[in-house]
Amino acid sequence: MPTPPQIISDPTAMRDMVRRSQRSGMTVGVVPTMGALHEGHLSLVRASTRAYDETVVTVFVNPTQFGPGEDFDRYPRTLNSDVGKLAPLGVNYVFAPASDAIYAADHSTYVEPPSVALPLEGECRPGHFRGVATIVLKLFNIVPADVAIFGQKDYQQSLVIRRMVAELDIPVDVHVEPTVREADGLALSSRNAYLSTNQRTQALAISRALRQATAMYAAGEKSASPILAAMRKILADAGIDEIDYVAIADRETLQPCETIHDDQAVALIAAHVGSTRLIDNMFL
Amino acid sequence: MPTPPQIISDPTAMRDMVRRSQRSGMTVGVVPTMGALHEGHLSLVRASTRAYDETVVTVFVNPTQFGPGEDFDRYPRTLNSDVGKLAPLGVNYVFAPASDAIYAADHSTYVEPPSVALPLEGECRPGHFRGVATIVLKLFNIVPADVAIFGQKDYQQSLVIRRMVAELDIPVDVHVEPTVREADGLALSSRNAYLSTNQRTQALAISRALRQATAMYAAGEKSASPILAAMRKILADAGIDEIDYVAIADRETLQPCETIHDDQAVALIAAHVGSTRLIDNMFL
Numbered sequence: 001m002p003t004p005p006q007i008i009s010d011p012t013a014m015r016d017m018v019r020r021s022q023r024s025g026m027t028v029g030v031v032p033t034m035g036a037l038h039e040g041h042l043s044l045v046r047a048s049t050r051a052y053d054e055t056v057v058t059v060f061v062n063p064t065q066f067g068p069g070e071d072f073d074r075y076p077r078t079l080n081s082d083v084g085k086l087a088p089l090g091v092n093y094v095f096a097p098a099s100d101a102i103y104a105a106d107h108s109t110y111v112e113p114p115s116v117a118l119p120l121e122g123e124c125r126p127g128h129f130r131g132v133a134t135i136v137l138k139l140f141n142i143v144p145a146d147v148a149i150f151g152q153k154d155y156q157q158s159l160v161i162r163r164m165v166a167e168l169d170i171p172v173d174v175h176v177e178p179t180v181r182e183a184d185g186l187a188l189s190s191r192n193a194y195l196s197t198n199q200r201t202q203a204l205a206i207s208r209a210l211r212q213a214t215a216m217y218a219a220g221e222k223s224a225s226p227i228l229a230a231m232r233k234i235l236a237d238a239g240i241d242e243i244d245y246v247a248i249a250d251r252e253t254l255q256p257c258e259t260i261h262d263d264q265a266v267a268l269i270a271a272h273v274g275s276t277r278l279i280d281n282m283f284l
Numbered sequence: 285m286p287t288p289p290q291i292i293s294d295p296t297a298m299r300d301m302v303r304r305s306q307r308s309g310m311t312v313g314v315v316p317t318m319g320a321l322h323e324g325h326l327s328l329v330r331a332s333t334r335a336y337d338e339t340v341v342t343v344f345v346n347p348t349q350f351g352p353g354e355d356f357d358r359y360p361r362t363l364n365s366d367v368g369k370l371a372p373l374g375v376n377y378v379f380a381p382a383s384d385a386i387y388a389a390d391h392s393t394y395v396e397p398p399s400v401a402l403p404l405e406g407e408c409r410p411g412h413f414r415g416v417a418t419i420v421l422k423l424f425n426i427v428p429a430d431v432a433i434f435g436q437k438d439y440q441q442s443l444v445i446r447r448m449v450a451e452l453d454i455p456v457d458v459h460v461e462p463t464v465r466e467a468d469g470l471a472l473s474s475r476n477a478y479l480s481t482n483q484r485t486q487a488l489a490i491s492r493a494l495r496q497a498t499a500m501y502a503a504g505e506k507s508a509s510p511i512l513a514a515m516r517k518i519l520a521d522a523g524i525d526e527i528d529y530v531a532i533a534d535r536e537t538l539q540p541c542e543t544i545h546d547d548q549a550v551a552l553i554a555a556h557v558g559s560t561r562l563i564d565n566m567f568l
Contacts, residue, residue, distance in 0.1 A: 109451035111396065112394040
């Protein structure tokens with residue numbers, strides 16, 4: 001049984017720990033999370049502990065990435081249970097700061113995220129990626145790890161972070177790990193906890209629509225519009241009628257594709273099931 | 285005679301050099317400049333070489349901090365002469381990147397600077413501090429020095445950088461060194477090179493107005509408005525009629541002061557002499 005992780009709340013102490021490890025020649029991976037950890041997060045953590053000498057998991061529900069009326073207040077906060085899940089995995093540090101250690105009351109410096117933040121989530125959640133980019137930059141400065149691991153589930157987020165890292169010369173490698181799904185296809189998400197049994201069944205239509213897209217593409221359909229129509233029909237048949245977007249887009253720019261080229265497109269969905277907003281994506 | 289500085293243009297090579305020095309236990313200071321070095325810059329460089337084991341001077345005319353119609357094209361570029369001035373000072377590295385090593389053609393990630401960027405220069409030069417904050421953050425990531433040295437001449441810039449560093453958790457100490465002046469009071473600036481002999485004489489009114497402010501305050505005047513009136517009269521008498529601002533402001537927030545408290549205020553001027561825009565400031 002590995003040593004349980006050390007829980008650190010002070011940013012300066014956290015940075016000193018990482019630097020000490022690096023000075024002694026160790027590599028460090030960081031997995032930024034908002035807590036409420038599930039198997040998806042744990043797969044990112046395992047990817048880190050497998051490949052790097054030390055692993056830091058950050059747990060911080062970042063207020064600046066939630067819009068007015070979004071679920072900041074009800075977002076699950078389960079630090080003790082999170083640490084319990086990380087303990088068997090060989091995580092070295094959990095960085096769990098208080099909110100005021102991260103944002104002073106008069107905080108006013110933000111990252112204006114790269115243009116890949118503009119479509120899709122950027123249109124539905126104005127300011128979301130500004131908050132994401134800002135907290136991730138801050139965390140990279142507090143936890144100056146060699147590598148940061150993110151999940152493909154938040155695909156546009158992973159692009160925003162990759163571009164930000166490149167364009168601001170941030171000295172970290174960004175790795176993106178595949179989405180983890182339940183046996184029936186539902187992508188793991190901390191927000192699945194909000195779903196009733198019926199809503200959970202309804203939510204399966206999202207991954208079903210994405211699988212339909214990959215199947216049609218694999219069967220030779222290279223035009224986006226019939227695939228998008230089939231995806232929308234699957235959502236409608238399941239009674240999902242509040243759809244933020246159903247898209248087939250370039251994997252790097254997220255600009256919509258009309259004709260799909262090999263290894264260049266991703267299908268993405270954002271939709272509301274009851275009061276819960278879910279997102280998912282698959283490569284075509 | 286010290287070894288001449290090594291000139292580095294590649295960001296990754298630059299970062300590796302700084303890290304190697306730090307791993308061997310050395311402290312590193314960085315002096316970010318746009319080149320066209322004068323005694324003001326050299327005083328920052330000497331402050332670094334005196335206090336830290338190694339010193340990096342960056343030379344980059346940053347396009348994103350110039351507005352449309354400003355002097356980006358005519359800004360002096362004098363790298364050979366700059367390196368000549370640095371050679372006797374014991375500078376270890378000059379980082380002089382090509383523009384496309386810093387900004388890709390599709391660059392779109394910026395720093396939204398702290399609120400102290402909004403008044404004064406922020407009103408006169410929209411976008412200026414966004415460009416400054418972005419390039420300084422990038423340079424801190426490329427040259428991860430222990431300490432960065434800036435001049436008080438660009439006082440608002442020094443506040444913007446200090447607040448950005450604090451709010452984004454950037455691991456660097458920011459030091460601000462006093463403004464260097466000619467014997468007759470003119471603050472050194474790369475833009476003084478644009479002034480004709482007559483304009484240079486006219487420009488002296490700026491430092492004269494600031495000295496008048498410090499003299500009135502030292503003589504007991506605690507109200508800003510008579511001091512501002514005296515400053516404006518000195519500029520007007522010298523024929524300087526295109527004034528961007530004459531201000532007495534809080535040293536931390538740059539909000540205007542009506543009543544001046546000890547060690548809390550700074551007097552600032554921005555004005556045009558011919559086609560040259562000059563700024564200067566003094567603490568009250």
